[in-house]
Amino acid sequence: MSSKATRAPALEALSFEPRTRSLDAGLAARASATAALYAEADADQEAFWARLARERLTWSTPFGVTLEWDPPFAKWFVGGELNVAYNCVDRHVERGLGEKVAYHWIGEPGDTRTLTYRDLQGEVNRAANALLELGVRRGDRVAIYLPMVPELPIAMLACARIGAAHTVVYSGFSAEALADRINDARATVLVTADGGWRRGRRVGLKHHADEAVASTPSIRHVVVVGRLGDGAHMVDGRDHWWGELVGRQSDRCDPVPVDAEQVLFLLYTSGTTARPKGIVHTSAGYLLGCSFTHATVFDLRPDDVYWCPADVGSITGHSYVVYGPLANAATGILYEGAPDTPDWDRWWQIVEEHRVTLLYTAPTAIRAFMRQGQAHPRRHDLGSIRLLGTGGESITPEAWRWFHEHVGGSRAPIVDTWWQTETGSIMISPLPGVTVAKPGSVARPLPGIGAEIVDGSGNPVAKGGGGYLVLTRPWPSMLRGIHGDEERYRQTYWSRFPGRYLTGDGAKRDEDGDVWLLGRVDDVINVAGHRLSTIEVETALADHPAVAEAAVVGRTDDVAGQAVFAFVTLEAGHAPSDALAVQLREHVAYAIGPIARPAYLLFTPHLPRTRSGAIMRRLLREIAEGRSPGDTSSLADAGVVETIREHAGRAED
Numbered sequence: 001m002s003s004k005a006t007r008a009p010a011l012e013a014l015s016f017e018p019r020t021r022s023l024d025a026g027l028a029a030r031a032s033a034t035a036a037l038y039a040e041a042d043a044d045q046e047a048f049w050a051r052l053a054r055e056r057l058t059w060s061t062p063f064g065v066t067l068e069w070d071p072p073f074a075k076w077f078v079g080g081e082l083n084v085a086y087n088c089v090d091r092h093v094e095r096g097l098g099e100k101v102a103y104h105w106i107g108e109p110g111d112t113r114t115l116t117y118r119d120l121q122g123e124v125n126r127a128a129n130a131l132l133e134l135g136v137r138r139g140d141r142v143a144i145y146l147p148m149v150p151e152l153p154i155a156m157l158a159c160a161r162i163g164a165a166h167t168v169v170y171s172g173f174s175a176e177a178l179a180d181r182i183n184d185a186r187a188t189v190l191v192t193a194d195g196g197w198r199r200g201r202r203v204g205l206k207h208h209a210d211e212a213v214a215s216t217p218s219i220r221h222v223v224v225v226g227r228l229g230d231g232a233h234m235v236d237g238r239d240h241w242w243g244e245l246v247g248r249q250s251d252r253c254d255p256v257p258v259d260a261e262q263v264l265f266l267l268y269t270s271g272t273t274a275r276p277k278g279i280v281h282t283s284a285g286y287l288l289g290c291s292f293t294h295a296t297v298f299d300l301r302p303d304d305v306y307w308c309p310a311d312v313g314s315i316t317g318h319s320y321v322v323y324g325p326l327a328n329a330a331t332g333i334l335y336e337g338a339p340d341t342p343d344w345d346r347w348w349q350i351v352e353e354h355r356v357t358l359l360y361t362a363p364t365a366i367r368a369f370m371r372q373g374q375a376h377p378r379r380h381d382l383g384s385i386r387l388l389g390t391g392g393e394s395i396t397p398e399a400w401r402w403f404h405e406h407v408g409g410s411r412a413p414i415v416d417t418w419w420q421t422e423t424g425s426i427m428i429s430p431l432p433g434v435t436v437a438k439p440g441s442v443a444r445p446l447p448g449i450g451a452e453i454v455d456g457s458g459n460p461v462a463k464g465g466g467g468y469l470v471l472t473r474p475w476p477s478m479l480r481g482i483h484g485d486e487e488r489y490r491q492t493y494w495s496r497f498p499g500r501y502l503t504g505d506g507a508k509r510d511e512d513g514d515v516w517l518l519g520r521v522d523d524v525i526n527v528a529g530h531r532l533s534t535i536e537v538e539t540a541l542a543d544h545p546a547v548a549e550a551a552v553v554g555r556t557d558d559v560a561g562q563a564v565f566a567f568v569t570l571e572a573g574h575a576p577s578d579a580l581a582v583q584l585r586e587h588v589a590y591a592i593g594p595i596a597r598p599a600y601l602l603f604t605p606h607l608p609r610t611r612s613g614a615i616m617r618r619l620l621r622e623i624a625e626g627r628s629p630g631d632t633s634s635l636a637d638a639g640v641v642e643t644i645r646e647h648a649g650r651a652e653d
């Protein structure tokens with residue numbers, strides 16, 4: 001299908017609504033960040049990051065030059081060596097925090113496991129020794145495909161300990177998606193599980209792993225966590241039970257000092273083509289970004305109980321469930337299951353039981369809770385919460401207010417955090433006690449981060465105007481590239497405005513200079529906080545023998561933010577039917593994962609095209625939203641729109 005890259009809708013036309021202010025009452029006096037941080041960073045950005053890198057990270061070899069910037073390639077903390085697992089675990093044990101809880105893990109059926117920093121150290125070392133036994137060496141890639149079990153962060157840290165890179169694939173992704181990622185990364189070992197619990201059901205995973213591994217020649221070993229204990233089909237010589245393999249290892253494994261720029265992980269995310277991009281993150285700069293922002297944006301204190309319910313397979317999970325919190329010796333919660341199991345108060349019950357003080361989640365979750373009403377949070381004492389965070393999508397004022405009132409007791413401030421898989425850590429956010437928060441605005445760039453909103457020619461827009469959000473300076477946790485595709489890295493992020501990083505988001509700055517996000521300006525949609533490429537879904541649909549072509553757009557959705565809306569034309573000899581619609585939906589879920597399954601699927605005899613042959617997505621977006629498609633003068637056959645609109649009333653929900 002069309003692989004046309006960035007198409008920009010008129011940014012001014014997107015919604016913008018100034019909203020009321022809310023002050024972070026009472027926080028200013030105690031908050032861990034101060035306004036002085038902005039001044040320090042403005043005065044000398046490199047000196048600022050160098051100071052933080054020396055203070056926040058433990059180095060085995062100190063770095064020399066802070067930044068080598070050969071646009072668009074950055075090297076941070078040049079010559080420095082450190083070990084990320086050591087920074088996240090051992091150093092805390094060495095300074096007397098061995099008995100501090102790193103994770104309270106809660107299984108969906110109610111089983112629990114508590115891991116102190118000392119426990120984590122032993123587990124990580126054993127797992128690292130197991131990887132070494134399987135032949136994994138520094139620089140190798142290990143794929144991890146696990147549900148939310150403690151072995152997930154343990155496996156990530158085990159890789160970091162021996163200098164191997166991990167690539168975590170969200171366990172909701174299909175076998176095909178897993179195979180693609182393994183092949184792109186050329187991973188040699190896969191860590192997976194027999195399955196996990198989801199909504200009261202046992203959900204198998206190993207069969208997906210087996211199906212994937214059938215087409216991944218690089219995989220030599222598969223390590224299987226026995227979460228369900230039902231047994232699994234094991235291939236002799238290739239498959240190993242985690243319990244046996246890891247269980248027999250020594251709990252000592254010296255951390256390997258690695259270069260500051262050693263690859264820590266690859267994380268695949270959707271771009272504007274059918275092929276997901278393997279975003280490359282390295283060690284020291286990434287860890288610094290996570291640890292600094294986790295401490296300052298969430299105003300972390302030693303006795304906090306912090307909970308970010310995001311899946312570890314997402315960048316939010318990497319940065320704010322694993323690396324940031326652990327680098328800061330925080331106590332966190334890991335919950336395996338669904339928010340509605342056994343009932344919609346499951347999260348609030350966990351907050352009450354563990355006296356959670358900081359909760360960082362996504363607007364999709366908040367909207368889902370809103371739908372269920374206030375009775376659920378009301379049933380529990382949420383008085384321990386002192387700060388709330390949100391991010392990943394825009395939050396509406398209604399959801400903001402609900403979160404503030406019913407979860408935050410109208411007391412806890414909310415930080416709305418803007419960032420991306422590529423940025424590694426939070427870039428734009430209020431700072432508690434420093435910034436005045438406005439519901440719906442992400443406030444201003446954090447200290448050390450340069451962001452601007454520019455027009456199509458790259459000139460900063462006037463206050464009140466909309467434009468492209470760009471980042472103007474390199475930052476320590478920035479992506480270092482797209483795995484195996486330097487050209488795509490240059491093209492995607494650095495070619496539109498040379499020297500500046502293109503985020504792909506539209507934004508607006510208000511009279512006070514605060515930033516408001518306006519949505520994507522490319523063919524990426526955000527479904528329940530998951531980034532999806534419309535072209536990836538189109539390609540999956542077009543793969544089906546009945547499909548001639550498909551066009552996919554996002555449609556506003558009350559809960560998920562956006563829902564997948566697919567327009568499908570059929571090959572001759574195939575007729576639209578409910579059964580075919582179901583089949584096509586499942587086909588997409590199989591190819592990409594359930595999150596990409598179209599919520600709406602409309603059979604249409606034609607797709608609207610411009611005279612040059614490009615599919616008119618703007619028009620399709622408007623039809624999907626049920627709006628009038630406006631100007632169609634560039635359309636090759638204006639009658640097509642009428643036909644589609646007639647059908648649109650019948651799109652399946």
Ligand code: PRX
Pocket residue numbers: 269315316390391392393394395416417418419420421422442503504505517519520526529530531
């Ligand atoms: O469009 C922006 C949206 O999520 C995209 C990044 O998605 P992903 O790489 O999955 O990273 C999620 C990490 C939070 C962005 O390009 N986005 C992220 N945060 C916000 C947001 N949109 C509005 N407000 C936010 N706070």
